[in-house]
Amino acid sequence: MLAPMAGITDVVFRALVRRWAPESLICTEMISSNGLVISKQRKARILDHTECDHPIAYQLAANKPEILVEAAKQVIEDHNPTTIDLNMGCPVKKITGNFEGCALMREPEHAAFLIRSLVKEIDRPVTVKFRLGWDSNSMNYLDFGKRCEDAGASMVTLHARTRAQGYQPGCKWEAFGELKQALSIPVIANGDIRTAEDAKTVIETYGVDGVMIGRGCQGEPWVIGEFDTYLKTGEPPRQWTLEDRFEVALEHAQHLVDYRGEKFGIPEMRKHLAWYAQGFRGVRAYRNELTQVNSMDDIRAIFDRILAEQQERLPEEAVA
Numbered sequence: 355m356l357a358p359m360a361g362i363t364d365v366v367f368r369a370l371v372r373r374w375a376p377e378s379l380i381c382t383e384m385i386s387s388n389g390l391v392i393s394k395q396r397k398a399r400i401l402d403h404t405e406c407d408h409p410i411a412y413q414l415a416a417n418k419p420e421i422l423v424e425a426a427k428q429v430i431e432d433h434n435p436t437t438i439d440l441n442m443g444c445p446v447k448k449i450t451g452n453f454e455g456c457a458l459m460r461e462p463e464h465a466a467f468l469i470r471s472l473v474k475e476i477d478r479p480v481t482v483k484f485r486l487g488w489d490s491n492s493m494n495y496l497d498f499g500k501r502c503e504d505a506g507a508s509m510v511t512l513h514a515r516t517r518a519q520g521y522q523p524g525c526k527w528e529a530f531g532e533l534k535q536a537l538s539i540p541v542i543a544n545g546d547i548r549t550a551e552d553a554k555t556v557i558e559t560y561g562v563d564g565v566m567i568g569r570g571c572q573g574e575p576w577v578i579g580e581f582d583t584y585l586k587t588g589e590p591p592r593q594w595t596l597e598d599r600f601e602v603a604l605e606h607a608q609h610l611v612d613y614r615g616e617k618f619g620i621p622e623m624r625k626h627l628a629w630y631a632q633g634f635r636g637v638r639a640y641r642n643e644l645t646q647v648n649s650m651d652d653i654r655a656i657f658d659r660i661l662a663e664q665q666e667r668l669p670e671e672a673v674a
C-alpha cells in the first residue's frame with residue numbers, strides 16, 4: 355500500500371504509483387474534516403481524484419464526530435473512495451494541538467467514539483492509522499488497536515514509532531507481531547520498510563496482512579508495484595538506470611505542469627527532482643541545482659548535463 359504523505363501523494367504522484375501497482379490500495383494526503391465542512395473547501399485540489407486512483411483510501415483528520423461524518427459523506431458522494439482512513443498518528447503540533455492526529459491516542463475513548471460514529475453512518479470500510487503511542491512512556495498501541503477493532507474499524511495500520519520519535523530511525527517492528535496477535539482485523543505494517551526484502555521479512559516474521567510504504571517511494575513511484583510483484587511472484591525489482599529514472603521524473607514534472615501550470619507545478623516538483631536524482635557521483639551539487647529550477651527546460655538541461663557527465667566517467671571507471 356502507498357502511505358498517505360502530505361505534500362507528496364497528490365493526484366499526479368498517485369497516477370504514477372498506480373502505473374506499476376494496479377492492485378495496491380493507495381491513499382490521499384491527509385484531509386482536514388474541518389477544512390471540508392467548516393471552511394467549505396469541498397472543491398479543494400487535495401480532494402481531486404482520477405479513475406485510475408481506485409482502489410483508494412481518503413484519509414481524514416478530525417476530532418468532532420459530526421464534522422467527521424459530514425466530511426466523510428461529502429468525500430463519498432464526490433469521490434467514491436474504497437475506504438475512509440482516519441489519521442490518528444500525525445505528530446505535527448498544528449494537528450495534535452487541535453486534538454487530531456496522534457493526540458487521539460491520548461484520548462482512546464474519544465477515538466473509539468469517533469470511529470463508532472463514522473462506522474454507523476457510512477457505507478464504506480473505516481480504517482485507522484496510528485503510532486505506537488504518544489511517547490515511550492505511553493505506548494498504548496495494543497489497547498488502542500483493540501479499541502479500534504471493537505469500535506468497528508475494518509483494518510488498522512501501525513506506524514511503528516511514537517509521536518515523540520517523529521520520523522527518527524528506530525522503528526519497533528516487533529510491535530507488528532504483537533498487534534497482529536491481539537486483533538482479528540487485518541493489520542498493516544508501516545515504518546522504514548525500504549526494500550522488497552524488508553516487505554517480505556515483515557510479512558513473514560510478524561504475520562501482518564500487508565505493508566505500507568512511505569518515504570521508500572519518494573523519487574521511486576514504481577517501488578510499490580515492484581514490491582507487490584516480488585511478494586506475489588518472487589520476481590525481484592529491476593535495476594533502474596539514471597536515464598530511466600529521469601524519464602519518469604520528466605513525465606512526473608510534465609504532468610504536474612499540465613495540472614497546475616508551470617508557475618506552481620515546477621516549484622512543487624523541485625523536492626521530487628531531488629529524490630529522483632539518486633545513485634550517481636556528484637549527486638549533491640546537482641540536487642542543489644534541481645531544487646532551484648523554474649521550467650521544464652531547466653530540468654531537461656540539468657538532466658542532460660548529469661547524463662553526459664556520467665557517460666564521460668564510465669570509461670574512466672571501467673579502466674580503474
Ligand SMILES: Cc1cc2nc3c(=O)[nH]c(=O)nc-3n(C[C@H](O)[C@H](O)[C@H](O)COP(=O)(O)O)c2cc1C
Nearest residue numbers: 357358359360383384441513545546547567568569
Ligand atoms: C512528508 C510526509 C508527509 C506525511 N503525511 C502523512 C499524512 O498526511 N497522513 C499520515 O497518516 N501519515 C503521513 N506521513 C507518515 C507516513 O504515512 C508514514 O507513516 C511514515 O512516513 C513512516 O513510513 P515510511 O518509513 O515508509 O516513510 C507522512 C510522512 C512524510 C515523510
